[in-house]
Amino acid sequence: MSDSNQDTKAHPIDEYLRSEMLPHIWCPGCGIGIILKAYIKALEKAEIPLEKRIMVSGIGCSGRAAIYLNQDCYHSTHGRPIPFATGLKLANPDLNVSIISGDGDLFAIGGNHFIHAARRNIDINVICINNFNYGMTGGQSGPTTPVDSKTVTTPYGNFEQPFNLPLLASSSGATYVARWTTLDTRRLRDSMAVALKKKGFTFIEVISPCPTGYGRPNRRGEPIDEMKQYQEIWDLREDNWIIQEGADPREAEIRLNENIVVGVFADIDRPTFTDLLQQIEPVRKRRLREVVREDERKVRE
């Protein structure tokens, strides 16, 4: 009896989570849990061995992902998960290194690291949970807040132009760029599995509701209402989602209450930092021979 009792209580992804850390700190209606589950399912689908799975996160609600996963996890400082992950990956290229962090962490305080890691093509997977605001600190505007949105620091409406993340990632050199929402869990999971297997710097943006920080000041109502509104505004099944393979990232800007482009924006192959590091070997040997010859010449003289 006790066995069957246990069976009914066990959640299919329990073994991948640190159950002693639950309940989590995320608000009701938050999308982060959905994204975390998609990551876990993607790891299974991509058949990444447990001991090779590395999660690095930054600071904020999304940064807490590293606290709940039952695998190697490094919860770094605000904005720095990418360079921390860069060190891990270059030191041990066998690791499958992923980052889950928020739009503020990755694109405001950590924006510089993002573009340079993409440019260098460091072989890591970056998953940005974009909820349009700083949730942990109470709903301030950030680098992705849509124009005219209200937040506690844009009480008269945001007038700063937000980043178009797929465009930023593509133009910085990422090998795989996609955008999904928390309403599209299967595509998200499958896309993550592709990114986990893909060589090079991969980037997935996930649009995620934040009823407490972003939904409330923008009159999205209760968490479930916000979800409904996301669905109404950006309804996949009503053809308001524009899903495109090879979509033009220049058309991926997000505007308040307008359609939003999701899909895969880039899927290219180019050598990684580690690949290119191997390629300097013959150059180095040639140079060394020249140095030795020069030394011998000096000795003769």
Add this chain to the structure above:
Amino acid sequence: MRPRVLTGTHFMNGDFAAAEGGLAAGCKFFAGYPITPATEVAERMAARLPEVGGVYIQMEDELGSMAAILGASCAGVRSMTATSGPGFSLMQENIGLGAVLEVPCVVVDVQRGGPSTGLPTLVSQQDMMQAKWGSHGDYPIVAYSPASPQECFDITIQAFNTAEKYRTPVLVMSDEVVGHMTERVTIPEEETIKIVDRKHYDGDPAEHLPYRPDEDLIPPMALAGEGCNVHMTGLIHDESGRPLINAETEAILVGRLLDKVGKHAKDIIKYEEIGTEDAVVIVIAYGITGRIANRAVEMARKEGIKAGLIRLITIWPFPVDDIRKLAEGVKTILVPEINFGQIVLEVERVVGGRAAVEKVTYIPGTLPDPDSMLKRIREAAK
């Protein structure tokens, strides 16, 4: 192919010697950002690391450089970076993270005149208090100060050994003169170089608690990718690595971190002592100033003045007990520094009125000369 350890006698500057010290200590990862007068460390590493199967990466800034060397060390690779004042300021953020995650690594700060952009090409010793207090919160730090290119080599090896032994970031507080001075550097045979490895967790991965310390207060370290489900966070955490946001956990964790270095201070502290047995005037100095003070004390002795020198090699933790004891029979302690008075504050605190303590200020950008120091020794001996 040049070997990892360049055994032999070289004519080398202090920055190159620090890089060679790192390589001799087994460093295989360097992340840095160009800055005068520390750039030569990076340049040497860029040339040398590929020869020994290591990785050199030039990061986008010093914030990223510091984060990257922590990541590399978590994967089990000895890592270091080098910078100067402005970059050292940026690194403070993740030096604090390294201290609380207990990640071994080495940071070389080749000090230049400050504050701010300051005097990029000129010497100073103005980052000595920043070395101790630069990151927010209370945390342990170890800092050494080399006085010659040879010491840049030797001390960088020592810094790696201390970092690995105590699982903590260790600083090498060099300066522009030592970094750019070219001198004889003798690199010993590889077999004779003592290398200390971090304690590795060899137990059952299922039983692994990343922050359960042994009796020496140092937890054995499991590396990324070993199946131990390592959890590391900059939040205050318990032995399992789980964040617990309360005063009790802060007391246990930060208390242990401070004790981890504090209770082993005797093992970490190194200094050179000259003529202190009968001295009435003692000079306490470090780095390039310590080397010049050595000359000044020799000159004073020739004049019959009972002068002595403590040349600090370890700056933090500070040799509190030794200096307090020494102060008992001494008239005056002189503390020359190339700053407006930093380590002199620590000396004053430690001496606590047992002897007169005088600061000897050399303005950043000037190199102290032995004659001016001798003059101060003469006055103090009167």
